[in-house]
Amino acid sequence: MPWFLMESSLSSIQALVSQIKQEILSNFNPSLFISPSAYDTAWLALVPCPNSPRSPLFKGCLNWVLKSQKEEGFWGGVGGDGLPAIDSLPATLACLIAIKKWGVGEQNLKKGLAFINSYSEMLFKVKDDKFPRWFAIVFPAMVELALENGLEIVFPKGLEAVLSNISLERQRILQTEELVDNYQFAPLLAYLEALPFSCPVHEEDIERNLSEDGSLFQSPSATARAFLATGNLKCLDYLKTLVAKHPNGVPAMYPIDEELVSLCMVNQVQRLGLAEHFTKEIGEILEQIYRSYKEQEKEATTFNLAITKIYKDSLAFRLLRMHGYNVTSRSFCWFLYHEEIVAHMERNYEYFTSVLYNVYRATDLMFSGEGELEEARLFSRKLLEKSLKLTNINDNVIMFANFQKIIGRSIDHELSIPWIARLDHLDHRMWIEENQVDTLWIAKATFYRISCLQNHKLMQLAVENFEFRQSIYRKELEELNRWSKDLGLSEMGFGREKTTYCYYAVACSTSVPHDSVARLIVAKSAILVTVADDFYDMEGSLEELQTLTQAVQRWDGRGLTGHGKVIFLGLDNLVRGVATKYLHRQGIDITEKLQNMWRETFVSWLMETTWSKSEYIPSMEEYLEIGMTSIAVHAIILPASCFLSTSSPSYELKTSPYETITKLLMVSTRLLNDIQSYEKEIEVGRKNLVMLHQIENSRVGIENSISYVRDILNSKKKELLEHALIDDLGDLSKSFRHFHLSCLRVFQMFFNSSNVFDSATDLLHDIKRAIYMPLEYNISKPLNPLKQYPSQPVEKGSYKIQACVIKAINYKSKRSIIRQQFSISSSLRLGCQKVVTPMKPNFRFI
Structure with a gap:
C-alpha cells in the first residue's frame, strides 16, 4: 500500500476511534449491547392497557415486533451461518400470537406461518430424542396458545415423531420437577407463561417468589404473565421500568448486570484486536470491576444465579489477571466446592457450553501452585470435549442448532491449540470472521446475547485496523527481505532460510502495529541467530568456528572469509544499527553492551559444537547453563525491548546477570526446543536435555525423559507468566514484561506439538492469512444462507396441529390453580372456544 493510502487508512481508523469513544464509552449504556429477545418482547406486547383492554399497554413492544420480523418470516436468533436458531420457533409463535391478538400485521402473519411450515423441518432435523428442557417447556405452550388464538399452525409432513417426543419430554418435566426447584438453573415457575392449566400455581406462589424489583426470576415474559394473572402492581412497575430502559425490544433477562456487560465489551474489544486504541477506557472499566470484585468475593450465590456468576467471574478473572491485577483462583473456582452446581453442569453441559468455554479460557493464566485452576481446567475441558463430540456426530442436534456450530469452532480451536501457542494477530482475524453470533448461553427460552458487535462502527474499526496492520507488515517484510539479501544472509547456501518465518512470528505475536523499530530488530536478530546457529551446527569446521568466535570476541572481522565473514558483517551491521538508533533517541551509547551479549552467545555455540565433536557428555546442569544462552532469545529480545516506546526507553539494556523474567524466558525456550528437536539432534550428534536425562537415568x-523435561518446562512457564502479568512483582514496565510473554508464545507456536520452525511448508497458510489474504468478512453484505430455502406453499402432505394439550398432572403441591385470574382465556383469548378437555400427551395430526 502506498504511503498516502496508509496515511488515509490511519486517519480513518483514528476518526472511528474518536467516534466510538464519544458515542459509546464516554456515556456507557449497557442496553446498547444487549440483543433484544423477540420472545419476551412479544409477551410484553400481549399485555392490555388496564384502562383500555382493547389496546396494548406497551405499544412500542408491539411496534418492535411488527418491524423486527426477518425477511424469511421469523423472529428470534440467527446463528453465525445466517440460519435461524432453534429459539426462532417459540419466538415466532409468540410474536404471531401478539400480532393476532391486536388484529394488526396481516402480512407479518402470513410470512410467519409460512416460515413455520417451510423451515421447521430444517430446525427439527435431529437424530436422537433429547430436547433441551427450556424448549420442551416453551414450544408446546406457544403452539397451544397459538391454536387458542385462532392461528392455523401447519408443520411439514414427517415431524410426527419429533413433535410427539417434545410433548412427552414436557410431560416428564412437569411430573418430576417441583414448581420452585433450587437445583434447576431456571425453575418451572420461571416459565409461568408456558405452564399448562394442569400445573397448580397459586397467587401466593407467584408473590412469594417475586424479587424486590417486582420481577419473577428476572424474566420479562414470566413477569408479564404474572401481572396478567395477579394484577400485581410491583410486576407492572417492573415491566414499565424495563420498557423505559429498553424501548427497542426487551432483553431475555432484566435487570442487566452492567458489570457483566462491561466485561463482555472489554473482552470483545480485545479479541477484535482493538485494545491499543482504548487503553485508558479499558483501564477505568477494569479498575471499577476490580473494586467491586473484591467486595463481592465473599458473597453467597443462590443456585439459580450460579451459572451467570461463573460466567462473569471467570471472564473477570481472565481480564483482570491479564491486565496486571493480583486476583486469586478462588475468585472464580468457588463453584468446584458446590457439589450440586458441579453435578448440574455435568448433567446439562450442553446448555452451558459458553460458560465452560470461559472457565477453560480463564485457566490459561495459571501460575505455579494453583491446583484449583488445574482442577477447573480438567473439569471444563472434559465437558467441552463431550460437547464437541456430540456436535460432530450430529450437527443438527436441536439443543445446539446454529449457535453450537459457531461456538464449536471456537472451542475446537481453543482445545486443539492452547492460547500460549497462538499468535494474537491470527486470533483477531478469526474473531472478526467468526464473530457474527454473540450468544453467551441459552437463557430461559431463548439465547441470551451480549455483544459489542451491535455497534456497526466497532466492527468497521476492527476490519480497517486489521487491514492496516497487514499493510504495515507487508511493507516491513519487503524491507527485511532487502536487508537479508543485501547482507548475503538469505543466500548462504546451507541451513534454513527463515526471513519470512522470523518476521511473521514477531509481527503477529503482539497486537501493537506501530513499534516498527522493535519488530525489525527482533526479526533481524532472529534471522542472524538462525544462520549463525546453522553454521555452528552443520557447516563450519571447528577451526572456522573458533576463528569466527575469536573475531566476535575482539569485534574485528579482519581475516575472516566465506560464511564466517558474511555472518560477522551481518552481526556488525545489526549492532551498529541498533546502537545508532538508541544513541539518537537517548544520547547513550550501548554498543559495548550489545557486543557483550553477542559475545557470550557465540561462545555458547562454540562450546556446544566442541562437546559434539569431542563426544563429551555434560551433566544436565552444565548443559542447561550453556543451553539457555545458546538459544539466544536474550540477544533477540533485549535490544528490541529498548524501543517499545516511541517517547522513552521502556528498558535500560543490561547484560548478565539478567532479570528473572529474562532468565525464565531463556530456560523455557531452550526446553521447548529440546522437547521437539531431540530426534534431529541425535542424528547430528548434538546434546539435548531429553537425551541427557535418559543417559543419566538409563x-x-x-x-519418561520427555515428560521430565516437560514438567520442568510447565513449571517455568507458569513462573514466567506470573512475572509477565502481575504488576506488583517488580518495577519492570508492562510493555517489557508482555514482550517477554509474546516471545514465549512465539517459541511455543514453533515447538508446540512439533518443530514447525524447521518445516518448509507448515506455516505458509498462516503467514498468508496473517499478512496477505484479505478478511473473509463483509460488513455491508452479511451472508443469508436462508436464500437456499425459499418459502414453499403448504403441500397436501402437510398436517395441522389440532390440539396440543398436556394430560393433567398430579403435582406434589396441593395448591389449586387460579382458574379465573391465571387462565389464558381470561387475559389473552381472542374470542375462540376454550381448549377441550385434556387428552394424551402428544400432538394430533390431520
Whole structure:
C-alpha cells in the first residue's frame, strides 16, 4: 500500500476511534449491547392497557415486533451461518400470537406461518430424542396458545415423531420437577407463561417468589404473565421500568448486570484486536470491576444465579489477571466446592457450553501452585470435549442448532491449540470472521446475547485496523527481505532460510502495529541467530568456528572469509544499527553492551559444537547453563525491548546477570526446543536435555525423559507468566514484561506439538492469512444462507396441529390453580372456544 493510502487508512481508523469513544464509552449504556429477545418482547406486547383492554399497554413492544420480523418470516436468533436458531420457533409463535391478538400485521402473519411450515423441518432435523428442557417447556405452550388464538399452525409432513417426543419430554418435566426447584438453573415457575392449566400455581406462589424489583426470576415474559394473572402492581412497575430502559425490544433477562456487560465489551474489544486504541477506557472499566470484585468475593450465590456468576467471574478473572491485577483462583473456582452446581453442569453441559468455554479460557493464566485452576481446567475441558463430540456426530442436534456450530469452532480451536501457542494477530482475524453470533448461553427460552458487535462502527474499526496492520507488515517484510539479501544472509547456501518465518512470528505475536523499530530488530536478530546457529551446527569446521568466535570476541572481522565473514558483517551491521538508533533517541551509547551479549552467545555455540565433536557428555546442569544462552532469545529480545516506546526507553539494556523474567524466558525456550528437536539432534550428534536425562537415568524410556523435561518446562512457564502479568512483582514496565510473554508464545507456536520452525511448508497458510489474504468478512453484505430455502406453499402432505394439550398432572403441591385470574382465556383469548378437555400427551395430526 502506498504511503498516502496508509496515511488515509490511519486517519480513518483514528476518526472511528474518536467516534466510538464519544458515542459509546464516554456515556456507557449497557442496553446498547444487549440483543433484544423477540420472545419476551412479544409477551410484553400481549399485555392490555388496564384502562383500555382493547389496546396494548406497551405499544412500542408491539411496534418492535411488527418491524423486527426477518425477511424469511421469523423472529428470534440467527446463528453465525445466517440460519435461524432453534429459539426462532417459540419466538415466532409468540410474536404471531401478539400480532393476532391486536388484529394488526396481516402480512407479518402470513410470512410467519409460512416460515413455520417451510423451515421447521430444517430446525427439527435431529437424530436422537433429547430436547433441551427450556424448549420442551416453551414450544408446546406457544403452539397451544397459538391454536387458542385462532392461528392455523401447519408443520411439514414427517415431524410426527419429533413433535410427539417434545410433548412427552414436557410431560416428564412437569411430573418430576417441583414448581420452585433450587437445583434447576431456571425453575418451572420461571416459565409461568408456558405452564399448562394442569400445573397448580397459586397467587401466593407467584408473590412469594417475586424479587424486590417486582420481577419473577428476572424474566420479562414470566413477569408479564404474572401481572396478567395477579394484577400485581410491583410486576407492572417492573415491566414499565424495563420498557423505559429498553424501548427497542426487551432483553431475555432484566435487570442487566452492567458489570457483566462491561466485561463482555472489554473482552470483545480485545479479541477484535482493538485494545491499543482504548487503553485508558479499558483501564477505568477494569479498575471499577476490580473494586467491586473484591467486595463481592465473599458473597453467597443462590443456585439459580450460579451459572451467570461463573460466567462473569471467570471472564473477570481472565481480564483482570491479564491486565496486571493480583486476583486469586478462588475468585472464580468457588463453584468446584458446590457439589450440586458441579453435578448440574455435568448433567446439562450442553446448555452451558459458553460458560465452560470461559472457565477453560480463564485457566490459561495459571501460575505455579494453583491446583484449583488445574482442577477447573480438567473439569471444563472434559465437558467441552463431550460437547464437541456430540456436535460432530450430529450437527443438527436441536439443543445446539446454529449457535453450537459457531461456538464449536471456537472451542475446537481453543482445545486443539492452547492460547500460549497462538499468535494474537491470527486470533483477531478469526474473531472478526467468526464473530457474527454473540450468544453467551441459552437463557430461559431463548439465547441470551451480549455483544459489542451491535455497534456497526466497532466492527468497521476492527476490519480497517486489521487491514492496516497487514499493510504495515507487508511493507516491513519487503524491507527485511532487502536487508537479508543485501547482507548475503538469505543466500548462504546451507541451513534454513527463515526471513519470512522470523518476521511473521514477531509481527503477529503482539497486537501493537506501530513499534516498527522493535519488530525489525527482533526479526533481524532472529534471522542472524538462525544462520549463525546453522553454521555452528552443520557447516563450519571447528577451526572456522573458533576463528569466527575469536573475531566476535575482539569485534574485528579482519581475516575472516566465506560464511564466517558474511555472518560477522551481518552481526556488525545489526549492532551498529541498533546502537545508532538508541544513541539518537537517548544520547547513550550501548554498543559495548550489545557486543557483550553477542559475545557470550557465540561462545555458547562454540562450546556446544566442541562437546559434539569431542563426544563429551555434560551433566544436565552444565548443559542447561550453556543451553539457555545458546538459544539466544536474550540477544533477540533485549535490544528490541529498548524501543517499545516511541517517547522513552521502556528498558535500560543490561547484560548478565539478567532479570528473572529474562532468565525464565531463556530456560523455557531452550526446553521447548529440546522437547521437539531431540530426534534431529541425535542424528547430528548434538546434546539435548531429553537425551541427557535418559543417559543419566538409563532405566527410563524416552517418553519418561520427555515428560521430565516437560514438567520442568510447565513449571517455568507458569513462573514466567506470573512475572509477565502481575504488576506488583517488580518495577519492570508492562510493555517489557508482555514482550517477554509474546516471545514465549512465539517459541511455543514453533515447538508446540512439533518443530514447525524447521518445516518448509507448515506455516505458509498462516503467514498468508496473517499478512496477505484479505478478511473473509463483509460488513455491508452479511451472508443469508436462508436464500437456499425459499418459502414453499403448504403441500397436501402437510398436517395441522389440532390440539396440543398436556394430560393433567398430579403435582406434589396441593395448591389449586387460579382458574379465573391465571387462565389464558381470561387475559389473552381472542374470542375462540376454550381448549377441550385434556387428552394424551402428544400432538394430533390431520
